Amino acid sequence: MKMTGAQIILECLKREGVRHIFGYPGGAVIDLYDELTRTPEIKHYLVRHEQAAVHAADGYARASDKVGVALVTSGPGATNTVTGIASAYMDSIPIVVFTGQVPTQLIGNDAFQEVDIVGITRPCTKHNYLVTDIHNLARTIHEAFYIARSGRPGPVLVDLPKNIQQASIKPEFPKEIKIKSYQPTLHANPRQVKRALEVILEARQPVLYTGGGIIHANASDELIRFAEALQIPVTSTLMGLGGFPGVHPLWLGMLGMHGTYAANMAVSQSDVLIAVGARFDDRVTGRLDAFAPHAMIIHIDVDPSSISKNVVVHIPIVGDCKDALHQLNNLVAQEAPRDWALERQEWLEKIRSWNKKHPLKYQKSKEVIKPQFVVEKLWEVTGGDAYITTEVGQNQMWAAQFFKFKRARQFMTSGGLGAMGYGFPAAMGVQVAKPDATVIDIAGDGSILMNIQELTTVVENNLPVKIAILNNNYLGMVRQWQQLLYDRRYSSTDLSAQPDFVKVAEAFGAVGLRATKPEEVEPVIRQAMATPRPVVMDFVVDREECVMPMVPPGKATHEMLLA
Amino acid sequence: MNPGKHVRRHTISVWVDNQPGVLSRVTGLFSGRGFNIESLCVAETMDPEVSRITLVTSGDEQIIEQIIKQLRKLINTVKVVDLSELEHVEREMALVTVKAEDKSRAEVLRIADIFRCRVVDVSPTTYTLEITGTHEKLEAVLGLLKIHGILDVVRSGALAIQRAKKD
Numbered sequence: 001m002k003m004t005g006a007q008i009i010l011e012c013l014k015r016e017g018v019r020h021i022f023g024y025p026g027g028a029v030i031d032l033y034d035e036l037t038r039t040p041e042i043k044h045y046l047v048r049h050e051q052a053a054v055h056a057a058d059g060y061a062r063a064s065d066k067v068g069v070a071l072v073t074s075g076p077g078a079t080n081t082v083t084g085i086a087s088a089y090m091d092s093i094p095i096v097v098f099t100g101q102v103p104t105q106l107i108g109n110d111a112f113q114e115v116d117i118v119g120i121t122r123p124c125t126k127h128n129y130l131v132t133d134i135h136n137l138a139r140t141i142h143e144a145f146y147i148a149r150s151g152r153p154g155p156v157l158v159d160l161p162k163n164i165q166q167a168s169i170k171p172e173f174p175k176e177i178k179i180k181s182y183q184p185t186l187h188a189n190p191r192q193v194k195r196a197l198e199v200i201l202e203a204r205q206p207v208l209y210t211g212g213g214i215i216h217a218n219a220s221d222e223l224i225r226f227a228e229a230l231q232i233p234v235t236s237t238l239m240g241l242g243g244f245p246g247v248h249p250l251w252l253g254m255l256g257m258h259g260t261y262a263a264n265m266a267v268s269q270s271d272v273l274i275a276v277g278a279r280f281d282d283r284v285t286g287r288l289d290a291f292a293p294h295a296m297i298i299h300i301d302v303d304p305s306s307i308s309k310n311v312v313v314h315i316p317i318v319g320d321c322k323d324a325l326h327q328l329n330n331l332v333a334q335e336a337p338r339d340w341a342l343e344r345q346e347w348l349e350k351i352r353s354w355n356k357k358h359p360l361k362y363q364k365s366k367e368v369i370k371p372q373f374v375v376e377k378l379w380e381v382t383g384g385d386a387y388i389t390t391e392v393g394q395n396q397m398w399a400a401q402f403f404k405f406k407r408a409r410q411f412m413t414s415g416g417l418g419a420m421g422y423g424f425p426a427a428m429g430v431q432v433a434k435p436d437a438t439v440i441d442i443a444g445d446g447s448i449l450m451n452i453q454e455l456t457t458v459v460e461n462n463l464p465v466k467i468a469i470l471n472n473n474y475l476g477m478v479r480q481w482q483q484l485l486y487d488r489r490y491s492s493t494d495l496s497a498q499p500d501f502v503k504v505a506e507a508f509g510a511v512g513l514r515a516t517k518p519e520e521v522e523p524v525i526r527q528a529m530a531t532p533r534p535v536v537m538d539f540v541v542d543r544e545e546c547v548m549p550m551v552p553p554g555k556a557t558h559e560m561l562l563a
Numbered sequence: 564m565n566p567g568k569h570v571r572r573h574t575i576s577v578w579v580d581n582q583p584g585v586l587s588r589v590t591g592l593f594s595g596r597g598f599n600i601e602s603l604c605v606a607e608t609m610d611p612e613v614s615r616i617t618l619v620t621s622g623d624e625q626i627i628e629q630i631i632k633q634l635r636k637l638i639n640t641v642k643v644v645d646l647s648e649l650e651h652v653e654r655e656m657a658l659v660t661v662k663a664e665d666k667s668r669a670e671v672l673r674i675a676d677i678f679r680c681r682v683v684d685v686s687p688t689t690y691t692l693e694i695t696g697t698h699e700k701l702e703a704v705l706g707l708l709k710i711h712g713i714l715d716v717v718r719s720g721a722l723a724i725q726r727a728k729k730d
Contacts, residue, residue, distance in 0.1 A: 123591055
């Protein structure tokens with residue numbers, strides 16, 4: 001039977017198990033949108049800006065462990081996706097973005113709404129395609145999904161010229177994938193794993209430093225088992241939060257620029273550092289030569305290019321985190337039993353004393369709402385079970401510090417790219433994936449305005465996302481740097497000119513609530529949680545609160561400023 | 564980059580899918596990550612679906628390791644070999660038009676002869692020579708010809724091939 005390109009594309013999506021997509025129509029994808037009206041198996045969410053479609057697909061992918069899908073038109077539709085794609089690339093999130101393109105015979109002619117999106121996104125996608133022959137369409141889409149989710153996951157873009165969507169052929173849908181030039185190493189080399197374990201068993205002050213790889217590989221259980229078996233304390237990057245329970249006795253808190261004192265001290269004094277699915281980002285390491293200076297470094301990562309990129313690694317292990325940890329656990333089980341609690345007592349005691357000396361803390365107040373207090377209350381009221389997304393800046397760091405994530409895939413943030421405007425559309429995507437869950441975007445008053453138009457989308461689809469704005473009338477993190485490093489010259493960071501967020505919410509058809517005093521915080525949260533509709537909570541917080549501790553840029557992690 | 568570290572020239576062979584856009588993925592990777600390309604040659608292999616890129620770059624050990632890993636990470640990359648780590652033969656080529664008048668006419672020819680260059684074009688006042696050899700040989704010949712006046716020169720990147728096993 002003959003099928004049009006548009007029909008083939010949607011058939012491919014069905015075969016990939018896609019149930020939800022986020023998008024915005026236009027001239028170059030009008031055939032696909034027409035076909036969508038005859039495809040009840042796929043629900044399309046109409047966003048109000050293409051960037052939001054990609055962030056939503058990203059949030060959806062993180063929450064559901066499936067590939068997220070966005071669909072946009074050519075030209076401006078395509079260029080608007082770039083921030084979302086770059087964010088997914090930095091955070092290794094599996095999404096496939098379909099862009100319309102002008103007909104193949106017009107490509108290169110500066111046609112209306114033409115842009116070389118394959119060229120533009122080459123450095124920020126895992127891979128991308130321009131389909132120029134309808135016979136390659138089904139195979140290309142199958143490859144795109146496979147590449148997006150396998151190995152180190154990432155975004156893949158497929159550019160679809162209009163005439164390809166309109167042409168007809170008798171299609172063949174490939175079942176198998178054969179890409180001779182792409183075969184990620186998943187199985188960790190057992191000899192390397194064994195070598196690593198020998199070093200770990202000798203360690204006196206070991207630390208597990210975990211990242212987003214734990215989440216992508218669904219390796220939480222293996223990580224917990226390994227850490228508990230050998231009583232090794234665990235710290236994680238922003239991307240790894242939730243991969244190890246935030247309430248576990250071996251949990252050190254996040255490390256890095258706004259990490260805990262205990263985590264940064266433990267890493268800097270460790271003798272063996274076991275990095276799992278993390279990439280030694282500059283926000284984590286601080287001054288490189290002072291990062292874990294005494295440690296033998298073991299690095300498990302599915303991406304060989306992450307190993308020894310920033311820090312020279314002593315024992316590299318290329319492979320899936322889950323596979324490598326599973327092998328480690330099996331080897332540990334074969335070892336003669338040792339009393340690890342006793343052997344580790346001194347090290348864990350040292351860590352406890354750091355924690356006691358400088359815990360995460362803030363000046364409590366009865367007069368003014370402290371932003372950290374709001375995050376603590378959100379945690380309390382939701383029992384720590386909510387899905388949390390964040391925007392970028394202080395709101396993101398306070399969420400990371402004060403919301404104790406219980407499990408993987410509970411926390412979504414634009415970690416690598418740091419894209420303001422991520423949190424709200426991502427929350428939308430999470431809510432689509434988890435319709436019955438509580439989903440909260442912890443936002444700042446700056447970030448929320450970057451994708452505020454999506455209030456229409458959540459209202460239209462009755463996605464009961466909750467937004468908690470920590471409203472300090474400042475672009476808070478930049479203001480904090482200006483305060484601490486630029487002698488309080490607040491250049492363009494005063495955001496006092498802002499809309500009334502309660503009225504904004506109402507104008508869009510959502511619910512708006514406001515708290516201006518500490519005692520109003522909990523009632524507002526409770527009311528929001530009891531409202532089965534989208535709610536914007538405007539928390540008017542202490543204007544000049546800083547995120548502490550802080551490792552100033554260029555300093556070593558043990559040289560942090562404390563609260 | 565990293566002062567103190569040992570920076571060396573490396574010749575790297577990269578087999579890639581012979582498709583439009585693949586070369587720009589490779590060159591984009593170098594510019595995007597701040598690596599440096601000294602020269603580049605690309606052509607189809609015996610398998611028309613695969614092209615082979617020979618590129619020359621320089622950096623310390625860690626940078627070269629990153630370059631190779633990043634090249635391997637590209638979906639269209641079939642294979643990457645650092646030929647500098649292996650026994651290999653390397654050749655570059657140059658076409659050069661040199662001023663050759665009166666006395667210098669014989670001298671230019673003598674240089675061409677010593678270095679086994681071929682004369683590919685002649686005019687009353689110039690010779691155009693084809694020179695092949697290693698990077699060092701080309702530098703040497705061009706250095707000598709410069710004295711006589713080089714009017715135009717075009718150089719290829721390096722081509723390199725691994726030596727066959729002799730046993």
